Amino acid sequence: MLERYKTVRQFGSKEIVIKKSRFIGYAKPVKTEAEALEFIEEIKKKHWNATHNCSAYMIGERDEIQKASDDGEPSGTAGKPILEVMKNQGLKDVAIVVTRYFGGIMLGAGGLIRAYTDGAVAAIEGAEAIVNVLHQQVFVEVDYTWLGKLENELRNRDTRMGDTTFTDKVTLVCLPVASQSESFMAWMTDLTQGQAAIRKGDLVYYIEGQ
Known part of the structure; x- marks a missing residue:
């Protein structure tokens, strides 16, 4: 398990307008490819009348699963920019959909790349980026x-x-950062003069700073 990783807190969305086209960015934390695909389909059903519903997702401790879809936009102008935003921000286990309602003004390839990049950034802002830190349960009986x-x-x-x-x-249920659990247990043993029954429990992720 990773000692720490960046993801999004929850499902969220944010809309931006670029040259009269509406771009609605959606982001959601996902643990499996099936969850990502289900989320993408939900957004497509919600916006069945949109011009495009472009998407990307990254899943796995080492980003083993990476997929992107232009959904009819020119190749490389939508899905890839969305995926690149996730990579640049160091996000894991996240799916993003950027929905576009065409406003009548052509953006060109460069304009589309910038627009879908901005749409992905907006999605992440709506879902709130967080850092999960791995903690070790330590039970101390005294x-x-x-x-x-x-x-x-x-x-x-x-x-x-x-x-x-x-x-x-x-x-007492103590939750030191996992990488510090051995030194924590040694400190607790010393502090209680060896009179505490100390054992490990589960590994659990908690949001940094909360």
Whole structure:
């Protein structure tokens, strides 16, 4: 799993007008090619009367799946520029559709490339670019006498936390960045003088800065 990657937060859209043509950019986070294709078809159905619904998507940790469609625009003037925007912004697991309603003014090949580039940028703005960072769940089970000290130390360290469970002992769910999990566990062992039961849980992505 990647330690961090950039994607979009949610489905979103934004419209721009270039020389009387309407360009509506849509973006959505997707995990599979099937999800990407389903999203593209949804937009095509929504805008069945549009002049073009051009699209691109990139999926996979190493961008294994990359596809683009000009949907009737001159070859290389729509789908490829959309894909290039994703590459330039370092996005992963994203599908984008830029819908065009022709306004009567021809844009030419260079104009189309710029327009679909701007449409893709608008789509990403509408869906909000974020960075996902991989965290490691670490369960720390201790006697109640340790709770105040650990909460204070974890707060000072600005450690991301999950829910705390209270039974005959207290279990803290700590969420250090995955690459720092081993040093975190060693620190926690030292902090509790070896009296804590510490184990790893799942690897989970969280949005950077939140």
